[in-house]
Amino acid sequence: MTQEYRRVFWRIITDALLIAAVFILPWWAVLLSGAIFFFLFEYFLEMLFAALLLDLLYGVPLSRYGGFAFVVSLISVSLYIVLSALKRRMRWYALRQ
Template sequence: MRAIADFLLITAAFLLPWWVVLLCAAALFFVFERFFELFLVAFLMDLLFAVPLPRFGRFEFVLSFGSVFLYLILNAIKKKMRI
């Protein structure tokens, strides 16, 4: 089940906008225990599509960095919900 979800999430990284992929990853975070694939998909998308942005100091891995914060926020929510 998890392998199928990972395959679909990686496929979505190639086909869908970044925000849709993060929403799907956030939903899967609540389905699976310790969903570290969120980092993998964000890093993959940064490697494929990221460009240096002047507003972030020419930093290219904005999505990967943001996925760390998303993981921490989702982890806190998951603990409060006791899922």
């Protein structure tokens, strides 16, 4: 198995785990596992798709958010932006030392 196949294999495994987590775990555990997987791969957009799937399956419009039903997706996008900035900063510090 070459390095590229190994990377694709692990990506498929983590995608399957994340999709299974959507059906089994609470929303915060899915976002936490997505954040962990985010640091394992270069770009982990699957975290956003898992949050969208969570909202499509279990999301209801809440009056405290103005009837907005995609709260977990919004949290996931915010988390993705923060983690991207943090990840770049961590690499910058690693290259600097």
